[in-house]
Amino acid sequence: MIIGTIIDGIVIDHIPAGQGMYLYEKLGLDKLQCEVAVIKNAPSGKYGKKDILKINEVIDLNYDMLGYIDPLITVNIIRGGQRVEKIHPHLPETLTGVIRCKNPRCITSVEQELPHVFRLTDREKGVYRCMYCDTMGGKR
Amino acid sequence: MKRDLIDITDLSVAEIDELIAVAEDIIAHPEVYREKCRYKKLATLFYEPSTRTRLSFESAMYELGGQVLGFSDATSSSATKGESVADTAKTVSCFADIIAMRHPKEGAPLVASMNASIPVINAGDGGHHHPTQTLTDLLTIKREKGRLDKLVVGCCGDLKFGRTVHSLIGAMSRYQNVKFVLISPEELCIPESVRTDLLERNGIEFVETTSLEEAMPQLDILYMTRVQRERFFNEDDYVRLKDSYILTPDKLTNAKWDLSILHPLPRVNEISIAIDNDPRACYFRQVLNGKFIRMALILKLLEVE
Numbered sequence: 001m002i003i004g005t006i007i008d009g010i011v012i013d014h015i016p017a018g019q020g021m022y023l024y025e026k027l028g029l030d031k032l033q034c035e036v037a038v039i040k041n042a043p044s045g046k047y048g049k050k051d052i053l054k055i056n057e058v059i060d061l062n063y064d065m066l067g068y069i070d071p072l073i074t075v076n077i078i079r080g081g082q083r084v085e086k087i088h089p090h091l092p093e094t095l096t097g098v099i100r101c102k103n104p105r106c107i108t109s110v111e112q113e114l115p116h117v118f119r120l121t122d123r124e125k126g127v128y129r130c131m132y133c134d135t136m137g138g139k140r
Numbered sequence: 141m142k143r144d145l146i147d148i149t150d151l152s153v154a155e156i157d158e159l160i161a162v163a164e165d166i167i168a169h170p171e172v173y174r175e176k177c178r179y180k181k182l183a184t185l186f187y188e189p190s191t192r193t194r195l196s197f198e199s200a201m202y203e204l205g206g207q208v209l210g211f212s213d214a215t216s217s218s219a220t221k222g223e224s225v226a227d228t229a230k231t232v233s234c235f236a237d238i239i240a241m242r243h244p245k246e247g248a249p250l251v252a253s254m255n256a257s258i259p260v261i262n263a264g265d266g267g268h269h270h271p272t273q274t275l276t277d278l279l280t281i282k283r284e285k286g287r288l289d290k291l292v293v294g295c296c297g298d299l300k301f302g303r304t305v306h307s308l309i310g311a312m313s314r315y316q317n318v319k320f321v322l323i324s325p326e327e328l329c330i331p332e333s334v335r336t337d338l339l340e341r342n343g344i345e346f347v348e349t350t351s352l353e354e355a356m357p358q359l360d361i362l363y364m365t366r367v368q369r370e371r372f373f374n375e376d377d378y379v380r381l382k383d384s385y386i387l388t389p390d391k392l393t394n395a396k397w398d399l400s401i402l403h404p405l406p407r408v409n410e411i412s413i414a415i416d417n418d419p420r421a422c423y424f425r426q427v428l429n430g431k432f433i434r435m436a437l438i439l440k441l442l443e444v445e
């Protein structure tokens with residue numbers, strides 16, 4: 001198993017406890033053929049508990065999604081058994097297809113093919129608003 | 141790159157001042173502008189009826205020597221066949237030079253602007269934005285008062301759902317020394333987002349009150365909106381409060397002699413018709429200003445010299 005060591009892959013660390021499975025689905029990891037481990041409630045000095053995702057392959061990740069879930073998440077890229085890169089996803093300026101607008105008066109409620117786009121309007125508070133109707137997008 | 145007008149904040153204060161200056165020049169020298177948009181076409185795409193706004197846009201274009209095409213409600217348009225706003229915007233870009241769009245759904249004009257190759261003006265998207273109404277209000281205040289700074293602006297009525305009030309506050313708060321007096325029943329006071337994001341964050345002076353009479357003596361501008369029955373949870377509250385926010389001659393007893401009374405219209409009963417002949421009533425002059433500012437806007441977006 002890959003719980004111990006990954007030769008080539010990704011470790012997503014410091015996921016807020018309880019959100020590991022949500023991310024697993026949102027990042028589409030359930031569709032991968034390679035080994036994936038979801039570790040829940042791992043002890044963490046900083047936050048008490050955390051979730052960890054280990055993926056036994058280097059894949060493209062949706063960093064907007066990760067930054068939106070929690071900008072404190074870290075992504076470690078492992079190659080040849082060594083960590084070659086550590087990425088801190090930041091709060092993205094725009095979120096496309098990550099959250100959906102729930103305002104029934106929004107144009108996205110009647111035109112299904114429109115992408116749901118949210119813009120960061122308050123970085124301090126992490127507030128995102130729908131590009132079309134300015135409705136606030138809550139954390140999931 | 142083409143310019144659109146979706147939200148009043150798309151325009152800088154300098155650009156708004158420039159539009160007002162052009163509108164005032166149009167008023168002073170209408171003959172200069174009669175041919176400015178010759179051979180140009182405005183498409184009015186109105187997915188819900190709003191006769192006043194549509195006629196204002198159409199008469200603005202005609203007075204510039206241009207022509208108008210379009211539809212005035214969704215049943216007479218391809219929207220009933222399920223065409224997307226994006227496709228309509230692309231198609232109409234082949235026929236016209238500029239679009240004015242009214243749509244019941246919030247954000248529809250933005251979608252149109254992202255897909256049209258010609259400028260798009262938001263003529264109202266649900267309860268969201270209506271920037272040409274705000275421009276109309278600003279031109280009216282400028283013409284009545286000679287300035288947009290150093291004013292005490294009273295906003296009365298439904299301040300919770302009244303989008304025209306929110307964008308007027310947003311636009312006026314960019315000028316110096318503007319103070320707001322927000323007059324409404326507690327149930328319909330300004331939303332938290334307007335209070336924090338627009339007023340407090342920008343250090344704008346404002347007071348909230350439930351009494352129109354008490355607020356009256358200090359006002360330079362009184363912007364009236366309607367208190368609607370359906371906004372109240374129970375009939376008793378509505379009946380108890382409705383008369384407090386209807387402007388009648390007796391409420392003007394303590395008003396300044398040069399107060400300017402504005403209303404986005406249509407009015408139902410929130411301003412007594414007895415006030416219409418008072419020189420302080422500006423709301424019909426406001427309608428006329430709406431045409432002039434739309435002329436200035438069309439010229440700007442079409443980049444006509």
Ligand SMILES: [Zn+2]
Nearest residue numbers: 101106130133
């Ligand atoms: Zn929306």
